[in-house]
Amino acid sequence: MDNFFDITAVPWEQIVWTFSLLFVTAAAGLAAHSMIFRFLRRWARSFDPELEQALIHTCSRSSRLIFVLFAIGFILPLLSIPVDYQVITKRTHAVVFIAAVSWLLVGGIRFVEAVINIRYDIRSRDNLKARAIHTQYRVFANISIFLVTLVGVALILMSFDQIRQLGVSLLASAGIAGIILSFAAQKSIATVLAGIQIAITQPIRVEDVVIVEGEWGWIEEITLTYVVVRIWDLRRLVVPIIYFIEKPFQNWTRVSSDILGTVFLHLDYTIPVEEIRKELRRLLEASPLWDRKVCVAQVTNLTDRTMEIRALMSAADSPTLWDLRCHVREKLLDFVRKNYPESLPRFRAELEK
Numbered sequence: 001m002d003n004f005f006d007i008t009a010v011p012w013e014q015i016v017w018t019f020s021l022l023f024v025t026a027a028a029g030l031a032a033h034s035m036i037f038r039f040l041r042r043w044a045r046s047f048d049p050e051l052e053q054a055l056i057h058t059c060s061r062s063s064r065l066i067f068v069l070f071a072i073g074f075i076l077p078l079l080s081i082p083v084d085y086q087v088i089t090k091r092t093h094a095v096v097f098i099a100a101v102s103w104l105l106v107g108g109i110r111f112v113e114a115v116i117n118i119r120y121d122i123r124s125r126d127n128l129k130a131r132a133i134h135t136q137y138r139v140f141a142n143i144s145i146f147l148v149t150l151v152g153v154a155l156i157l158m159s160f161d162q163i164r165q166l167g168v169s170l171l172a173s174a175g176i177a178g179i180i181l182s183f184a185a186q187k188s189i190a191t192v193l194a195g196i197q198i199a200i201t202q203p204i205r206v207e208d209v210v211i212v213e214g215e216w217g218w219i220e221e222i223t224l225t226y227v228v229v230r231i232w233d234l235r236r237l238v239v240p241i242i243y244f245i246e247k248p249f250q251n252w253t254r255v256s257s258d259i260l261g262t263v264f265l266h267l268d269y270t271i272p273v274e275e276i277r278k279e280l281r282r283l284l285e286a287s288p289l290w291d292r293k294v295c296v297a298q299v300t301n302l303t304d305r306t307m308e309i310r311a312l313m314s315a316a317d318s319p320t321l322w323d324l325r326c327h328v329r330e331k332l333l334d335f336v337r338k339n340y341p342e343s344l345p346r347f348r349a350e351l352e353k
Contacts, residue, residue, distance in 0.1 A: 021075055029071030033064050054114030058107040065100045069093065094159050102152030109141050109148075122207055131205035131253075135222055138206070139199035142224050194242040195224035204244055204251060209259075209318040211250035212239055252318050260294055261321040263311040263329045267336060271343035273299060273309065279335050280311050280328065289324040291316050306345050 037060065044052040073093060116137055120130035204210065204227065208219045212229055215237050221228040227244065229237040243249075252259055265276070277297040284290040294314035301308035311328060315321035336343060 022072065025071045025075050026068045029068040030064065032071070033067035037063065048118050050118050051115065054111055054118075058111040058114065059104060062100055062104040062107050066097070066104055069097045069100060073097070091159055095156050098152055098155045098159070102148050105148045106145050109144050113137060113141055131207050132202055134207075135202055135205040136199045138222055139195055139224060143196070194245045195222075198222065198241060198244060203254070205253075208254070209252040211252075212237060212243070258291065258293070258314060258316060259318050259321050260312060260314050261325045263313070263325055263332065264300075265309045265311070265332060265336070266306040266345055267309060268343040268346060269307055271307075271309075271336065271340055273297070275339075276309055276311075276332065276336075279332060280313075283328055283331050284313055284324075287324060287327060289315055289320050289327065305347070 041052050041055060044055045076090065076093065116133060120133050122130045122134055198204065199222075204219050204222070206219055206222060210217065210219060210229065215229065215231050217229045217231040217237065219227060220230040220236070223241070225241055227239050227241050229239060231237055267276075280297045281295055284295050285292075291314050294312055296310075296312040298310055298312070299307055300310040311332065313321075313324060313328060315324050
């Protein structure tokens, strides 16, 4: 083994033959990959140009590496490699091949996510089904990527005799590790299980409108351990995922994105309620924000000074409803001020002589 790294001990003809054969084999692998991947790109393009770009982005480089390594694996026994180099060459090839396959599997998971993004557009108005599928797949994709990485690392470790037992332990001692972790990290495991439960039962979905800790916003990201809520003013509220299992919260789009909203007016008893009702109908019919489903004006409360009129309306989603409520509130107030100024809230006093 004294000449293990002494390249001069190898005849130059053998070195030229080895590197020439490797070069030709790698070129053949690249050519085969180019032909097959060109067909796959054409197939993806026939469905959607974005799908082709997703395929290139997620699977192109890893699959190219696998084709080259696969081709080299066939000619390794034919190479005139000195005995001292054969073991390290084969081991290096195996390690890189396992890493490339793991890389391709992770890319495949990301490609399926891209397909779901294209097939189920979460930006559409009626996106309940799309949000449900996005939520489930994102959680299970994170689990799958973790498992692929774990198995890949274990297989790489098992390819070395000196640390083979460590690789076997990663695969075979999951039960023991689970018992140990259950005592050492009970809260972390509960958090991960909560993430899986969220994916299955779906009390929240991506782009759901929620009120959490008094903040109104959209569910932007769901992971195994935390949820990111995009607040209406573009702040981000990061909440442990177990929060949505243990604590109550408001989900405005649990069943559908349609939502009802109210505008309250406190006016004098002299106001003609029917005129308010007609004006509400006129305002809603003239507004593109209204979804033409609910339009109700009712007296909902009486006090010793005013009566409370509730205007109930509907819209396709919560941001639209917010704008509609502001519009109706402003216009109804302007209507009362211009046509019935005497019906604005007032104090009455009677003086006795």
